[in-house]
């Protein structure tokens with residue numbers, strides 16, 4: 001059973017800048033309806049990490065109707081938009097973990113996930129914040145245990161600093177994953193998926209080209 005007390009600290013915002021008050025009691029009642037509780041061995045799951053406003057989870061839910069998307073995000077304003085879109089579009093294959101992805105990994109059994117998406121993880125560009133970055137070799141190895149054979153991790157980023165950091169992490173994990181798109185001239189997301197998240201649009205508006213890394217479990 002999942003709990004929110006895993007001791008990996010979460011950084012960044014939980015609420016947006018809007019002064020609009022959110023009734024947290026009501027929020028948690030709605031979240032409870034979609035709450036990810038446990039990994040069921042009979043179900044095929046996709047893990048979507050740091051979903052922001054939930055665009056990736058909605059995209060994955062529509063692409064993979066036979067799978068359940070575990071959307072993992074602690075940003076309340078974003079989760080509210082996701083929940084609104086789930087109800088509006090009558091989507092029935094998304095579960096939400098309002099918190100840290102480490103909580104989900106703690107309760108996931110071996111070979112639980114068919115696919116993992118990590119779109120625009122916070123880059124924490126300052127050197128003194130580097131330890132806050134999610135994608136590290138340790139994290140990729142932790143994910144490896146929870147992935148099914150031959151399944152993939154898709155990571156998108158528009159930060160050159162993070163690209164270098166991710167490349168180092170991939171190299172350290174070369175016995176665990178094969179980097180599927182390493183020989184390609186470009187790693188552009190739009191060559192693979194027709195999806196625009198808030199941070200994808202931010203990157204394009206600032207003339208930064210987002211890269212996509214596709215890793216397959218060995």
Ligand SMILES: C[S@@+](CC[C@H](N)C(=O)[O-])C[C@H]1O[C@@H](n2cnc3c(N)ncnc32)[C@H](O)[C@@H]1O
Pocket residue numbers: 010011012013049050051052053056072073074075078099100101102118119120121122134197198199200
């Ligand atoms: C830069 S935003 C990207 C949002 C969205 N994926 C997009 O492309 O627009 C990164 C998100 O990851 C979330 N996040 C960071 N660390 C996390 C963790 N350990 N577990 C779950 N979510 C996390 C943050 O709250 C933030 O909303």
